Amino acid sequence: MRAPLCLLVASLAAAAVACGEPPPPKAPAAPVVEAPPKPAPTGAVTRLEVEDVVHAGPGYFLRTLETEPVLDHNTFRGFKLVTLPTTDRWKAIDLRNGDIVTKINGASIAMPDDAQAVFEKLPAGKSIVVEGERAGKPFTTTIPIVD
Numbered sequence: 001m002r003a004p005l006c007l008l009v010a011s012l013a014a015a016a017v018a019c020g021e022p023p024p025p026k027a028p029a030a031p032v033v034e035a036p037p038k039p040a041p042t043g044a045v046t047r048l049e050v051e052d053v054v055h056a057g058p059g060y061f062l063r064t065l066e067t068e069p070v071l072d073h074n075t076f077r078g079f080k081l082v083t084l085p086t087t088d089r090w091k092a093i094d095l096r097n098g099d100i101v102t103k104i105n106g107a108s109i110a111m112p113d114d115a116q117a118v119f120e121k122l123p124a125g126k127s128i129v130v131e132g133e134r135a136g137k138p139f140t141t142t143i144p145i146v147d
Contacts, residue, residue, distance in 0.1 A: 042092045044144040051123045058119050070100050076110045078102035078132055094141040095130065103131040 040046045053061050066083035069076060078100040084090050095101075101109065105125060109115040122128060128143040 006066070010111050039145050041144075043094070044146050045089075045128070047147050050128075050145055054119060054123055058116065061119075067101075071135060072079050079109065093143055096134065099132050099134050101130055101132040103129075106131075 004087075038046075040049070064085055065081065067079040068082055070078050081095060081097055081099045081101065084095060084097055102107065104115075104118045105121070105128065107114060107118045109118055113142045125145060127145055129140060130143070131138070131140050133139065
């Protein structure tokens with residue numbers, strides 16, 4: 001019984017000696033400085049921009065431009081881009097006032113649920129492919145998403 005008691009006392013004494021002096025101070029951690037995101041090349045968007053817009057919701061995005069539904073004999077054809085923003089970023093993307101957007105990334109946007117599903121999938125893609133009609137003729141434009 002004495003041996004375990006001596007072992008316990010010795011352990012406590014060693015612990016007391018070890019705890020007697022504070023450990024040497026640690027060097028302060030270097031502050032984490034994140035580099036500002038690189039701007040997207042002309043005609044492209046960054047994934048962070050896409051994620052931010054999707055997180056804000058379609059209502060936020062739709063406030064940045066004016067659209068109106070286009071019907072053909074009471075059948076939805078697409079959304080007409082009435083007024084696009086005039087920023088350099090928008091000017092670099094091949095979309096024009098008057099374009100009728102019919103699909104995004106190959107999917108219909110005719111029904112609200114369809115448009116919402118397309119919108120939510122945008123951050124996972126490598127690009128945003130817009131299909132539609134321009135001056136009565138089909139067009140497709142691809143907007144790269146860069147990391």
